[in-house]
Amino acid sequence: MGTAAASGTAGATRLVEVVLPGTVEPEGLEIRHREIPVPGPGQIVVRMEATGVSFAEQQMRRGRYYDQPPFPFVPGYDLVGTVVTAGEGVTPGLVGERVAALVKVGGWASHVLLDAADAVAVPAGIGAAEAETLVVNGITAWQMLHRKAGVREGGTILVHGANGGVGTVLVQLARAAGLRVIGTASVRHHDALRELGVTPVDYRAADVPARVRELAPGGVDAVFDHLGGRSVVDSWKLLAPGGTLVSYGSATTRDDSGSKQWPVLKILGRVWLWNALPNGRHAFFFNVWAGRAFGKDRFRARLSADLTQVFEALWRGEVSAHIAARLPLTRAAEALRLAESGTVTGKVVLVPDGGDGATADPAR
Template sequence: MNVVERVEVVLPGTVEPEELELRRGPVPAPGPGQVVVRMEATGVSFAEQQMRRGRYYDQPPFPFVPGYDLVGTVQAAGPGVEPGLVGTRVAALTKTGGWASHVVLDAADVVEVPAGVGAAEAETAVVNGITAWQMLHRKARVRPGHTVLVHGANGGVGSLLVQLALAAGARVIGTASPRHHDALRAQGVTPIDYRTENIPARVRTLAPGGVDAVFDHVGGRSVTDSWGLLARGGTLVSYGSAATRDDTGSKQWPVLKLLGRVWMWNALPNGRHAYFFNVWAGKALSKNRFRARLRTDLTQVFTALQRGEISPAVAAVLPLADIADALRLAESGTVSGKVVLVP
């Protein structure tokens, strides 16, 4: 008789990738309103890269199981959950806990994955897709004819931002290392080498009147330069501080500094707008509204995936047990797209 057990990856502290721990135990049972999802795909996001350094803004205390999102099949449903949900492939935004073979979730937090969409493909479109969709359509409100600048155009979020912006009829300028330029040009993107080119000068040459939106995950000096590149009426969406990933000191300070700049810029009477985007914003105020918006937007992302408007890049697929190799690869800066983990 085969006994099914739960396997999870535990982050014990600020450690090197090889020091993450693989633990085994019984599969948990769902409580009222909950489901047990058998994970089929989870991934390595930039958030986990920050978490292992203790640099993510509101990460839980060590030790904990990382994993920002997942795709899997509902294996069991607790009291109060529609029994027909069992056997359904779903996606969920978790923030933590996704790096496990079996995950207990509130049934209200799972979104059905459309038929014909593979687990790894769907996984790359969960947190990255929601982030890209909401920044593009809910914050910047990009329309046909707009010109946008996407930093990290080859990355997990950046590559989806590029594709969704192009689908919306926008002209796209994207920063990336030279190895990704041919692929970006093939999509219709004007690439900029962020390592050797003067990004502000190059963008001003390409868009003398400024750009309508900038999506900046870099932070630091980059976000200030990005603000200066906006046309009147333009929008800056800052959604990270990659430049401070390897810094020491307070993990809150880079975010608080960004928030201060955003507040100051929005107080200026120049017709431009700035946001610091966090996909979890609003959940504390209204969980039901947050869930409804997440369901609506993720459904839009999956629809775009089905239509072929976006094609999320899977950089590599590795077993959960090979988490050290997966993290090293994701942090290397040599891949395009997302590193996906499977059981």
């Protein structure tokens, strides 16, 4: 039998979740109510305080995320919330604590059932929405920068989509590590990037690679590319000797038809070929879940350690939480539309209906 926190699920007798029924427009999302689950051994139930809209959900609603589950399912890549019940074998002190979790799907719900081992403590003094902006985005940025690229202080990197959820965190972590950062984004975001110490490049310019070469004639030490397609080839060519390409998506193929695996397989094929060339440069396709192949316990330990580092960077002021908007969970369609618009900087966050801080104003 699970134990409940003192505040527990008082006033909450039913779970509210957002369901993606198929390849629909955002307005086709469905709201469903069901019983709040009871945690089994080693499990917890987290009352969601903030969950996010990432690029993954944008691909999933099109059926374009390469390893998404079959429809229907509840999207939501990550969340932050308070542990309200715990099953047998869970440390009693975990109930009542604020935690973060990376789940891939299931986060767009008022209550989420998790393995306790997947929960990462959120330090006191960090708000739920602020922490949420740094879960999947922070883990992705930290591991790509520090575990894959490993650029030394004083090096130069190129970040595509520097105004996006991952990009915004990545450029701040890079600046904190003493790196020079060139970032692509639309002109409307250039002033914000300059404030972060980034040299902006208009991604709509006629020849982005030529502009980057002007800024870094000898090449860059690392490129972080979420675009895929032709961009990943250009990114490889921009590397300096000994440089590293980290590809982590195929955004340019988001609206394509056909196989959802093919764009990723093409990148993987290029990565394999490039790494076989005797030129000293390296290429990776980054998938935050790839580490699970080396063991669940090791994956969890690394994720917890890295996310804790990101939260500490936030606490030190090296990273700021860029919240594009806070919207109630039941307005997920509006939140998804906003995230897909490409007009905002940072992350669109969903919060519980009736909760504090919900606003439809992206400027806040």
